[in-house]
Structure formats: C-alpha cells, structure tokens
Amino acid sequence: MPPLPQPLPRRLAAPLGVAAGLGAAVAWVAVRDPSRPGFYPTCPLLRWTGLYCPGCGGLRGLHALAHGDLATALGANALAVAGYAAFAVLWTLWLVRAARTGGGMPVAFRPEHVRALAALVLLFTVVRNLPCGSALVP
Numbered sequence: 001m002p003p004l005p006q007p008l009p010r011r012l013a014a015p016l017g018v019a020a021g022l023g024a025a026v027a028w029v030a031v032r033d034p035s036r037p038g039f040y041p042t043c044p045l046l047r048w049t050g051l052y053c054p055g056c057g058g059l060r061g062l063h064a065l066a067h068g069d070l071a072t073a074l075g076a077n078a079l080a081v082a083g084y085a086a087f088a089v090l091w092t093l094w095l096v097r098a099a100r101t102g103g104g105m106p107v108a109f110r111p112e113h114v115r116a117l118a119a120l121v122l123l124f125t126v127v128r129n130l131p132c133g134s135a136l137v138p
Contacts, residue, residue, distance in 0.1 A: 011102040015095040030066035034059035054079060054125045057138025076138045079124045 005011075034040050045053040057077035064072035065084065073081050090107060097103045128136035 006102050008099065011098045012095070014104075015091060015098050018091065019095075026062060026066055029059055029062050034063050051129050052125070052137060054121045054128075060138060078136060079121065 032039055040059060043053055043056050045051055046056055055077070058080035061073040061076035061080050062084065064070075064076060065081065070081075090105070093106045094104070097106045124136070127133035
C-alpha cells in the first residue's frame with residue numbers, strides 16, 4: 001500500500017520557508033542602500049586588485065530591483081539579475097511540484113550544467129574587466 005500523501009502545508013513548508021528567508025533578505029537590502037558607504041563591506045577583490053568580481057554590483061542591482069528599477073539593476077550587474085530571474089523560475093517550479101506531489105526541486109544539475117555556468121561566470125568576469133566590457137561595470 002503506497003504511503004499517504006503529506007498535507008499541503010507540510011509539502012509547501014520548504015519552498016515557502018526559502019521564500020520567507022529570501023524575502024527578508026531582499027527587504028533588508030531594499031531598506032539599506034548598498035550605494036551608501038559604510039554599511040556593507042567593500043568587495044575585497046575590487047579593493048585589493050581593482051578588478052570587478054562576478055558579484056560586484058549584485059547588491060546594488062537587488063536594491064534597484066526591489067524598488068522596481070530594472071534598467072538600473074541591469075546596469076549594476078546583468079548576470080546577477082539573470083540569476084535572480086532564473087532562481088525565481090526554479091523556485092516557482094519547485095513550489096508547483098511541492099504542491100502537486102510533495103516532490104523536491106524539479107531540476108537536477110548535472111556536471112556539464114555546472115561547468116557551463118562556471119564558464120559563463122568566468123567569461124562575464126573577464127569581459128567586464130576589459131575595456132570593451134565597460135558597459136558591464138557597475
């Protein structure tokens with residue numbers, strides 16, 4: 001005899017818990033402007049080498065998104081904005097799957113996915129530090 005399905009609140013606990021935690025983090029960044037000096041630490045790579053890491057501008061982009069300013073968010077860190085969008089899609093799929101079946105994340109990341117993502121991040125980092133990639137600089 002198959003096990004009884006869990007009640008809906010139990011199936012939705014994990015995705016909704018993740019949403020609550022991330023919602024609190026986004027609210028914090030929305031209130032505390034990363035463009036103002038003194039509250040958030042400076043990127044160590046930028047501070048010590050003058051090079052932009054792949055995350056430089058990510059908090060400013062999240063702050064802009066939280067205030068509905070997509071253009072500013074893309075200007076701060078386009079890769080981070082794409083990552084936020086990808087996460088939102090994956091989270092929505094996870095929520096729907098959890099509601100229907102109680103299953104977990106619907107996407108299994110294989111090693112080739114991880115390598116492709118790492119290559120994209122590396123390419124973004126290199127290009128944004130070249131003179132031709134000045135549009136990608138926060």
